[in-house]
Amino acid sequence: MKGLIFVELMNFMEEQFGELLTDEVVDAAAIPGDAAFTTIGQYPSAYASRLIGAAADRSNASAAELCRAFGRYLFCRFEVRFPTMIQRYPSARSLLMHVEAHIHEEVRIIYPDARPPTVTALEVDDALHVVYRSDRPFAHIAYGLVDQCIASYGEQSTVEWCEGNDDSHARFIIRSLHRSAA
Ligand code: HEM
Numbered sequence: 001m002k003g004l005i006f007v008e009l010m011n012f013m014e015e016q017f018g019e020l021l022t023d024e025v026v027d028a029a030a031i032p033g034d035a036a037f038t039t040i041g042q043y044p045s046a047y048a049s050r051l052i053g054a055a056a057d058r059s060n061a062s063a064a065e066l067c068r069a070f071g072r073y074l075f076c077r078f079e080v081r082f083p084t085m086i087q088r089y090p091s092a093r094s095l096l097m098h099v100e101a102h103i104h105e106e107v108r109i110i111y112p113d114a115r116p117p118t119v120t121a122l123e124v125d126d127a128l129h130v131v132y133r134s135d136r137p138f139a140h141i142a143y144g145l146v147d148q149c150i151a152s153y154g155e156q157s158t159v160e161w162c163e164g165n166d167d168s169h170a171r172f173i174i175r176s177l178h179r180s181a182a
Contacts, residue, residue, distance in 0.1 A: 001048065001136065002114055003041035004081070005074070009048055010035060012073045013055060016066075021058060028054040042113055045136045064140045071144020072151075079152060092153040096121045096130055096146065096174070117142070128174040137167035146172050 013022045026035040029050040037043060049063075052070070056063040079086050085103060089095035095103070096119075104116035117134030119142065132142040143161060150157050160173040 001043060001045040002039075002111060003037050003043060004039040006035075006037035006041075006043055006048065007039050008074055008077045009051060009070060010037060011077075012070050013051070015073075016069070017055065017059065025051060025054045025058060028057070045138075049137065067138065067140030068144040068147070071141040071146075072148040073144075074141065075145045075148035075152065092150045092155050092157070093121075093128055093174075095149055095153075096128060124173075126175065130172045130174065132170045132172075134168050139165060139167050139170035142170065143172060146174070150174065 010022070013025060017025070029035075029047070031047050031051065035047075035051070052063050052066050056066055059066070061069070085106060086095065089098065099119040099121070104119065107114050107116050117132055117136065117138070119130065119132055121128055121130045123129075130142075130146055132139050143159070146159050150159065156177040157174050158177065160175070162171045162173060165171060
């Protein structure tokens with residue numbers, strides 16, 4: 001997985017837990033090179049799972065909750081790192097409809113070694129269904145990314161984690177609170 005995701009994961013940990021606890025997490029996760037990740041590097045995605053697992057063991061949050069919180073943080077970082085890619089979409093819905101065809105496709109062009117997950121969206125009645133598929137187990141990170149995408153556009157919608165979801169294949173159902181109230 002791209003180093004930039006790991007760099008952001010370490011920043012997130014330091015912000016959440018402080019430097020001391022983060023050092024402890026890195027030791028416990030036994031990451032080679034003391035987790036000195038670079039944005040251009042490539043690292044096994046299992047390192048991220050190990051870091052999140054070790055952090056969960058030392059906090060009140062579960063690994064799933066930490067992944068979701070990291071997903072929210074990561075979307076904010078994507079807004080800083082890739083502003084033009086995000087600002088072209090006028091709404092969360094339009095962004096989410098184009099993750100597969102535009103955003104992750106552009107990521108593959110910028111970083112030929114990138115292997116982003118499949119994130120498709122379809123409109124079903126008044127709801128938007130976003131489906132995540134990956135060979136990595138990061139559906140809860142995807143959940144947080146979707147949450148923050150909606151929050152960043154100032155929209156008020158619920159994001160439902162569907163029963164039967166697993167870590168590598170998940171569906172989120174997004175319903176606008178304004179529409180359902182109308
Ligand atoms: C809000 C909708 C989005 C979702 C649900 C999503 C989901 C994810 C997830 C969960 C990953 C981790 C790798 C995996 O699970 O296989 C990932 C990787 C990535 N995403 Fe997205 N993403 C979204 C939007 C974006 C945006 C807006 C950008 C940038 C403008 C972006 C750029 C990337 C990059 C650079 C990677 C790393 C790929 C790699 O390691 O090879 N994503 N995405």
